[in-house]
Amino acid sequence: MSTIQPTRGEIRTGPMLPHETVQKGHHWRTRDDEFDAGKLGMWLFLATELLLFSGLFCGYAVMRLLYPEAFANGSHYLDWRWGGLNTLVLLVSSYTMAAAIRHTQVGDRARAQMALIVTWLCALAFLLVKLFLEYIPKWSEGKRPGVLFDYPYAQHEMEPMWWSLYYASTGIHASHVIIGMGLIGWLIYRNAKGWYGPKNYLAMENIGLYWHIVDLIWIFLFPLLYLIH
Amino acid sequence: MSTIDTHAGHSSHGGHHGSYLTSKGSLWADVANWATTVDHKKIGVMYLVALLTLFFFGGVMALAVRVELLEPTRTVEVAGEMVTTGQRLGVLAPDGVSPNNIYNRAMTLHGAIMTFMFIVPGIPASLGNFFLPLMIGAKDVAFPRLNLASWYVYVFGSLFALASAIVGGIDTGWTLYTPYSTMTDADHWRVVAMTTGVFIMGFASIMTGLNFVVTVHKLRAPGMGWFDMPLFVWAIYATAIIQVLATPVVGITVLMLIFERLFNFGLFDPRIGGDPVLFQHFFWFYSHPVVYIMILPAFGIISETITCHARKKIFGYKAVAFASLGIAAVSFLVWAHHMFTSQGELTAAIFSFLTFLVAVPTAIKVFNWISTLYKGSIVFNTTMHYTLGFLFLFTIGGLTGLPLATLSTDMHLHDSYYVVAHFHYVMFGGTVIAMLAGMHHWWPKMFGKMYNEPAAKLGFWLVFLGFNLTFFIQFIMGAHGMPRRYASYPDEFQTMHIISTFGSWMLLAGFLVHLFTFIHSLIQGKPATANPWGGMTLEWLAESPPDEHNFAKEPIVKHGPYDYDTVVPPNYDPADYPLPEKPYTH
Numbered sequence: 001m002s003t004i005q006p007t008r009g010e011i012r013t014g015p016m017l018p019h020e021t022v023q024k025g026h027h028w029r030t031r032d033d034e035f036d037a038g039k040l041g042m043w044l045f046l047a048t049e050l051l052l053f054s055g056l057f058c059g060y061a062v063m064r065l066l067y068p069e070a071f072a073n074g075s076h077y078l079d080w081r082w083g084g085l086n087t088l089v090l091l092v093s094s095y096t097m098a099a100a101i102r103h104t105q106v107g108d109r110a111r112a113q114m115a116l117i118v119t120w121l122c123a124l125a126f127l128l129v130k131l132f133l134e135y136i137p138k139w140s141e142g143k144r145p146g147v148l149f150d151y152p153y154a155q156h157e158m159e160p161m162w163w164s165l166y167y168a169s170t171g172i173h174a175s176h177v178i179i180g181m182g183l184i185g186w187l188i189y190r191n192a193k194g195w196y197g198p199k200n201y202l203a204m205e206n207i208g209l210y211w212h213i214v215d216l217i218w219i220f221l222f223p224l225l226y227l228i229h
Numbered sequence: 230m231s232t233i234d235t236h237a238g239h240s241s242h243g244g245h246h247g248s249y250l251t252s253k254g255s256l257w258a259d260v261a262n263w264a265t266t267v268d269h270k271k272i273g274v275m276y277l278v279a280l281l282t283l284f285f286f287g288g289v290m291a292l293a294v295r296v297e298l299l300e301p302t303r304t305v306e307v308a309g310e311m312v313t314t315g316q317r318l319g320v321l322a323p324d325g326v327s328p329n330n331i332y333n334r335a336m337t338l339h340g341a342i343m344t345f346m347f348i349v350p351g352i353p354a355s356l357g358n359f360f361l362p363l364m365i366g367a368k369d370v371a372f373p374r375l376n377l378a379s380w381y382v383y384v385f386g387s388l389f390a391l392a393s394a395i396v397g398g399i400d401t402g403w404t405l406y407t408p409y410s411t412m413t414d415a416d417h418w419r420v421v422a423m424t425t426g427v428f429i430m431g432f433a434s435i436m437t438g439l440n441f442v443v444t445v446h447k448l449r450a451p452g453m454g455w456f457d458m459p460l461f462v463w464a465i466y467a468t469a470i471i472q473v474l475a476t477p478v479v480g481i482t483v484l485m486l487i488f489e490r491l492f493n494f495g496l497f498d499p500r501i502g503g504d505p506v507l508f509q510h511f512f513w514f515y516s517h518p519v520v521y522i523m524i525l526p527a528f529g530i531i532s533e534t535i536t537c538h539a540r541k542k543i544f545g546y547k548a549v550a551f552a553s554l555g556i557a558a559v560s561f562l563v564w565a566h567h568m569f570t571s572q573g574e575l576t577a578a579i580f581s582f583l584t585f586l587v588a589v590p591t592a593i594k595v596f597n598w599i600s601t602l603y604k605g606s607i608v609f610n611t612t613m614h615y616t617l618g619f620l621f622l623f624t625i626g627g628l629t630g631l632p633l634a635t636l637s638t639d640m641h642l643h644d645s646y647y648v649v650a651h652f653h654y655v656m657f658g659g660t661v662i663a664m665l666a667g668m669h670h671w672w673p674k675m676f677g678k679m680y681n682e683p684a685a686k687l688g689f690w691l692v693f694l695g696f697n698l699t700f701f702i703q704f705i706m707g708a709h710g711m712p713r714r715y716a717s718y719p720d721e722f723q724t725m726h727i728i729s730t731f732g733s734w735m736l737l738a739g740f741l742v743h744l745f746t747f748i749h750s751l752i753q754g755k756p757a758t759a760n761p762w763g764g765m766t767l768e769w770l771a772e773s774p775p776d777e778h779n780f781a782k783e784p785i786v787k788h789g790p791y792d793y794d795t796v797v798p799p800n801y802d803p804a805d806y807p808l809p810e811k812p813y814t815h
């Protein structure tokens with residue numbers, strides 16, 4: 001067993017918090033088995049996430065090979081500074097997510113809560129930048145996917161395709177961010193109720209893993225869409 | 230010899246919860262209990278019921294297709310007027326819909342229901358759910374609530390997809406090829422409904438697969454190493470890996486198709502620079518591995534039934550186990566053999582070569598099963614009938630695949646009835662026949678009742694002969710140039726089509742016989758003992774039907790799953806099912 005001792009955090013008396021009385025599921029031999037199984041299940045799920053996006057990356061690669069000028073041109077429409085800001089925001093949120101797990105492992109529930117709230121706010125900031133600084137201005141200029149495309153100054157006839165892939169990949173990514181916000185919000189609520197502690201942090205760690213993959217996918221999308229000319 | 234006298238519905242041990250089928254008191258309490266259960270056995274049974282219901286609908290569609298094909302469409306002169314005859318499904322056509330469109334819808338629904346809703350979830354979700362935990366000595370799957378969620382997601386997705394049928398059906402074929410699926414205006418939202426249904430059902434598949442991988446890793450009973458697992462577990466494990474790794478790709482594919490349909494994204498649309506062949510690549514990158522999602526669990530069942538009912542250790546355990554993993558690995562490298570006619574020659578040659586690789590592990594399995602039979606004490610019950618039927622039909626299915634993997638012959642056979650016959654021999658002759666073998670093998674364990682053997686054997690012969698009558702002739706038709714998917718055909722093919730349609734009716738009769746045997750067994754069947762067949766694997770340690778928590782106490786594995794020549798089966802009473810005097814020993 002781990003030898004981590006709580007170094008910081010509240011010293012209290014009174015009734016046990018939920019995380020101190022959590023029992024293993026009836027079909028598990030030990031809580032360690034249950035924990036390992038939860039982690040393994042999450043990693044498998046992350047594999048499915050990667051494969052989901054790999055389809056998009058594949059479509060991007062094929063279309064880029066077919067129409068290199070349209071794609072080189074397309075990335076000029078995107079402002080790398082907003083993309084870079086969002087990359088930074090997500091990296092910070094990944095750090096705070098990891099910090100939340102660490103604080104929980106050492107029993108510092110208050111700091112874990114702070115870290116979770118910062119993570120949630122970062123996710124919100126990402127979406128706000130995405131929506132108000134990227135999607136809405138572009139959409140209103142007519143830079144839309146497929147047949148909806150209505151931008152009068154297009155420089156290449158295949159630009160609608162570029163926008164299709166842009167909206168599809170960032171849109172599906174953004175939907176993952178929204179789901180992540182829901183999950184982190186749930187963590188914040190449960191943490192406030194005292195569900196997570198040194199012996200019970202599987203849900204937080206798994207959602208953390210999910211959050212890191214959402215971050216990682218953005219780290220691939222950012223250069224593919226914003227940086228490569 | 231230890232024998233335990235246990236019967237359905239009550240237990241000889243104290244302190245048990247009773248069988249998982251024990252009523253909770255009132256009907257409503259039972260419905261509520263089943264609807265919210267996290268017990269893998271109940272979920273397995275719920276899956277089985279849902280699957281068989283959909284199998285029924287898919288079967289009705291197949292019968293409709295065969296009825297239409299009884300005669301070709303002819304335009305004849307009757308009393309000075311030109312009349313079109315032979316469009317038998319035309320009576321179902323609403324105003325403004327052509328009779329051939331009705332045929333296309335029936336054909337599409339048959340394919341979509343049978344693949345996405347029946348055969349893909351099929352064995353893993355029903356028999357796998359029920360028996361995987363039992364066979365590894367676990368109390369449940371790793372994530373019981375996820376398991377229940379998968380059932381609801383599957384049912385919801387199926388209803389979503391079937392909604393497209395109820396309002397008139399789609400006619401794209403189950404493969405949903407673009408640009409056909411994106412450009413047929415009349416079916417605008419129905420294609421979206423069907424694809425959304427497929428997308429949703431993909432989640433159910435991923436949930437099941439993920440759950441099973443973790444279960445096998447983390448919940449094996451003490452003493453059960455990887456190579457002590459029954460081969461059914463190996464097969465389900467390999468299947469689960471494919472489910473996890475392939476399904477997300479079809480997820481993104483159908484999502485792109487939905488975007489294409491709703492917003493004309495253009496990725497697959499040649500009018501605006503897209504590539505319809507890209508859709509085929511995406512689609513088959515999932516849908517070829519999925520073929521092995523369909524067949525691998527069937528292989529697993531055959532490994533169990535052939536050993537148990539031939540009283541013989543499996544020949545080459547590790548070879549069979551690794552063959553499952555080998556098939557799973559190769560399955561990801563062969564998708565483009567569905568597209569030999571739509572891609573470059575070099576690509577086609579490479580994929581042709583890779584496709585031949587699949588034959589190697591598959592043949593290893595077939596040879597090992599046959600070697601297992603050699604000098605075994607074969608018991609000719611219904612399960613063994615189906616097992617041998619599987620070997621016969623699957624071998625035909627497998628060998629007829631080779632001319633399709635060969636480029637030069639495929640150019641001739643591509644999109645003909647030969648292909649239809651080939652994949653029905655593999656999917657029906659393989660998977661469905663093996664599923665029937667598994668259902669007869671495990672029926673006493675699942676429901677605690679025996680069934681009427683002579684009636685079940687009659688069912689077997691009707692299904693077996695009916696199947697061959699329906700599909701063997703299609704090899705010949707296809708080789709003679711009958712293309713698939715058409716409602717009409719030249720007159721020369723009519724005799725063969727009539728034979729095929731008669732076969733489909735015989736098949737129907739066989740299934741009805743099975744339905745009645747099973748219902749009869751549930752109502753009037755003789756109670757089953759814990760181990761009616763003298764099986765070695767752990768599920769036979771549990772009672773029939775199993776307790777709510779499967780085992781009275783956690784089993785400890787002390788012998789291999791197929792040690793028929795050295796160990797007396799647990800819970801076994803020879804009075805119920807006499808073994809041959811001296812099981813053959815090496």
